[in-house]
Amino acid sequence: MESKVLLDLKNVNKVFGQNHVLKDINLQIERGKFITFLGPSGCGKTTLLRSIAGFYTVDQGEVWIDGKIVNDLPPYKRGTPMVFQEYALFPHMTVFDNVAYGLDIKKVPEAEVQQRVQAALTQVKLTGLEERYPHQMSGGQQQRVAMARALVMNSPIILLDEPLSNLDAKLREEVRVELRNIQQDLGLTVIYVTHDQLEALSMSDYIVVFNRGRIDQYGTPHDIYYKPRTRYVADFIGTTNFIEGVVERQDGNTANVVYGKGQKVAIPTEGSWSPGEKVILSVRPESLRLNPAETLDFHMKGKVQASMFLGEKERYYIMDDEGKEWIIDAYDIGQTSFDGEVTFAAKADKLHIIQYDEGEE
Ligand SMILES: Nc1ncnc2c1ncn2[C@@H]1O[C@H](COP(=O)(O)OP(=O)(O)OP(=O)(O)O)[C@@H](O)[C@H]1O
Secondary structure, eight states, rough: OOEEEEEEEEEEEEEEETEEEEEEEEEEEEOOOEEEEOOOOTTTTTHHHHHHTTTTSEEEEEETTTTOOOOOOGGGGGTEEOOGGGGGTTTTTHHHHHHHHHHHHHOOOOOHHHHHHHHHHHHHHHHTTTTTOOGGSSSSHHHHHHHHHHHHTTTOOOEEEEETTTTTTHHHHHHHHHHHHHHHHHHHOEEEEOOOHHHHHOOSSSEEEEEEEEEEEOOOOOHHHHHHHSHHHHHHOOOOOOEEEEEEEEETTTEEEEETEEEEEEOOOSSSSOOTTTEEEOGGGGGGEESSSSSSEEEEEEOOOOOOOSOOEEEEEEEETOEEEEEEEEETTTTTOOOOOEEEEGGGGGGGGEOTTTOOO
């Protein structure tokens, strides 16, 4: 039976001079999934992508594609085409010739080229546009040509390095949807590199969050957002509030945590925490309620410092009794506005426990 795992990275390390860019990368990617490599500039995303494609050889570890170790194979034997920024289409070539390019290089017979290019163009719904040039097409269509170019090579995996970074915001969104549709319709395995968290959250089956050459978390967009494994991940993805706490005890999947001025909250958790352990609680701005009528599990008091209208929500900046700032989003705009002393609260399942790590930035 075909294994579900298509790409298997085992303890991959890459060093440039003094710069240890990839540190012990272990990652398994399943067939037919859209995976995003996410992280700030310089964290090693592109280096890993290029190591998978074969443009870099790794210094330590193994790269497996489709059950074969490919460490010593050059890029053209790995079957992993990379689509670079602006899709790297040849402007002076027609759509047909752009798609046929890889096959021509491999000296595939003309009749087969015709058949395979037509099949690829049908897959991405571009039949009839064979004679157009890239500048006569929309950004979305160009993206499809780039995908057809990868598809025609029957590659098991398609690698995309920030392919949308040069588009304006509206077009970006359009092309994003397009790309995700093609990937899902055809069941492709795609690895997509971006530093844009919204892009990652909206497109991916799984996100890999990089932190200085290491993987901090590998999970679904929902888990990455609501159950960040580290403070770094919580901070990098969206906006969040942190508060310190101390674990009193854990009963099964519930940890009892003391926070603030001795308040206690029982938080559902998948982690394992020791009595007396210092932890960080993270809670998203939209999970907190201002002056709630009912009593919620986690509750604080503070003073509104400022607020900001953000369209679908009002964002409040609140100082608690200890002088710590909180960000809280209220969605019932026009009905209530908050000022002066307020209480704010959340249900326990909206709180997430993160390991306390003083050394972490
Ligand atoms: N060919 C190379 N030679 C030497 N150093 C390199 C090379 N390629 C990348 N680096 C270094 O490796 C580190 C990681 O770079 P990489 O391009 O992988 O980061 P990234 O996360 O993709 O960031 P960006 O989004 O800016 O491309 C950086 O410090 C970079 O300077």
